[in-house]
Amino acid sequence: MLALEFVLNKTTGSFLAIDSGILLSYGISSITFIFNAFSISSFFNSYFFFLTLFKTIPPTGIFISLAYSTNLAAITLTDAPSPTFVVINFSVTDPDGAVNLNNDSAALNLTKAGEELRYNSSCAVKDYSGNYANYTCNVTMWWWDAAGSWTVYANITDLGANLAINGTHTVTVNSLKGFVMSPSALTFSSMNAGTTNQTPTNNILMNNTGNVDIASNGVQINATDLVGETNADKFLWAGNFSASPYTGGNIECNITASATAMANMSYTAVTNTILAAGNYTIGDGTAQEKVYLCLREAGVELTQQQYSTDALGSWTVKIV
């Protein structure tokens, strides 16, 4: 709507002529107006009139407004490896009628700096009536999508290719913290009483299943002594184990270098471990960390029997 104010000279006693050329210069092809003379005064030796002009919008100059029909609740991502389907509805008002909207163009994006774009380029019409249409969009998110505020952009065009965008809303993604470990068994090729620096033939593999980056030294292990099951006076001492994200040349056994010695019933940060968030299913090391264990010394007093965590409890691998 375009509003113009006219001041009329009282001596003329008539309205000023409205030049159609001036109107055209304002981009107005035709006008209708409501005339309201709410006060007439000669106080300033003039009459004051306020005229309100309403622009008649041609069919090609469509105006579209978007408004989300629902409050956007915080998103709880689904744990890996499953996707999270986020449903967001938005509504559109078109003065030329909902039939003038290009339904195939209805789309919705979720964006956050430094993150991959999440979008649905083909939102579905949920319902429509008169000038109003409601769309529902299903956006796929993944467990590594960062926590925090994401901006929601909804957009649509009409049949005349006029574009409308609404980017005024945000939605919060909650943090998701977790990991999964493998394998199911650690194998020491040979171990005899009195031997040193024995490493398993395999290692612990950790996959980050959430969207929280685990910073350096953020992997901790609470170790316990392994107690002999036949003779409970014999132990594989927790303090004789070490852990490291590195291997080769028994470096995982070298606690004077980068390896970390474990302690009985106490959390110990494994030095230099990092477990960033990401898509670990790629399998190239993304969002993965390896932890190599070492039994630095099997006491000469040990006898051949089973040693287990049954008596003192399991080891716990924790992320902080």
Place this chain on the structure above:
Amino acid sequence: MLIILGISFVSAFSVSSPYMENKELNIFPDSKITDLEFVLQNGGGATENVSVRVTIIEGSEIISITDEENIYLVSPGDKVPVNLRITLPEGVKVGNSYNIKLEFSTVSSGQSGEFGFGTGQEQIFKVVIIKEAASESNFNSIYFFLIIGILLILLIIILLLIKRKNKKQTMK
């Protein structure tokens, strides 16, 4: 002597949280009680149930678990809520803050001959008492009534002037 240390890995789990180390919980002093919900999931391709114990490591003076037990059974693919409550103490002041540290860890029953492994994690966030800001609606209301008042005064002045003018013309 060949030794195979049979590891009993307890299935991993994850925790979804509305607050974290870089997202503090802001509370007004008069908000005596604030309920929070964390969500436990048993994903990562898990095929077995996992029991998770929740322990308040830090902040127990203001945070408590409102569920009946602090051990939660989570089936593969399930989402299990952990309900917590923040209760502000008497006399709390703007600017006060509290560190909260929660530990989530698997509960495993040791078995003979096993080298058992569990998993765990910490959830850390801060609760900060903040000043309640004047709401935008109040701000707008003040200006709305101010504008209405000014317009009314102007209208009265104009009417008085018109009346005086008419009076002068009548006297002539």
